[in-house]
Amino acid sequence: MTPTSHTHVVRVLVIDDELHIRKSLVRALELSGYHADSAESGRVALEKLRTARYDVMVLDMRLPDLDGTQVMSAARQHDPDLIILILTGHATLHSAITAVKAGATDYLLKPLSVQEIITAIQNAWHKRAHQRRHQQVIETIIQALRATDDPFSTDSLPVASPGASSERFRQSGNLVFDRVKRLLTFADDLTRVVVLTEGEAQVLECLMDAADTPISCRQIAARVWQYDLDEIEAESLVRPYIFRLRQKIERDPQNPTLIRTIRGRGYLLTTSP
Secondary structure (H helix, E strand, O other), X not given: OOXXXXXXXXXXXXXXXXXXXXXXXXXXXXXXXXXXXXXXXXXXXXXXXXXXXXXXXXXXXXXXXXXXXXXXXXXXXXXXXXXXXXXXXXXXXXXXHHXXXXXXXXXXXXXXOHHHHHHHHHHHHHHHHHHHHHHXXXXXHHHHHHHOOOOOOOOOOOOOOOOOOOOOEEEEOOEEEEOOOOEEEEOOEEEEEEEOOHHHHHHHHHHHHOOOOOEOHHHHHHHHHOOOOOHHHHHHHHHHHHHHHHHHXXXXXXXXXXXXXXXXXXXXXXXXX
């Protein structure tokens, strides 16, 4: 199946100094429903990238003028979303690492058939489309939460995470939280009063539930909003709330002592002074 986005036909730029490879691959791509173009050198390829929009670049690492890594770096700077598939017949671990660092999406070893290249293009395109849909879902969730995250709204109470106390006041170390008014006070300084938004209150209560124990962004997202996300997606959702909580409750938000980051494990709300 040819990857398309609504009425958009996927545009592919094939870069190889061997004429028969360029012609056969371009022809096969066009027969498969792609819009295909080609370039015989790195400089010609970069000129085409400057004058036209491509979705995928199939790049031979050995070109007569520029090194394939140079072409990749320039192409990635021009279009960060460009899918780059590398073709090489001289693979080494070093060259693979170099290609990935330069922004390669996939690394294909010659010899391989035209159909194998097309399959790799299809897989890369479908993976990118899936990632974009997932990201759109996350952005929609974040926007919806922000739209209802009014610090002075009392229309609805925070959704308590599993195991949370049903009582009005909760205490964790020096933190005393009024769940009805969403007011946070400090036992060691009663003059400090912080108003939390609904989302901030939800995340804080989740941290209170796991006080002195690290809890990951994925666990927070699942307990607070019942979202089953991977860790990267969950981080994009949870981190803004952690940032805002630190701005409100930490004496020095740049060096937090209440909400600590535990590398590789998540966040920890400490109860010790």
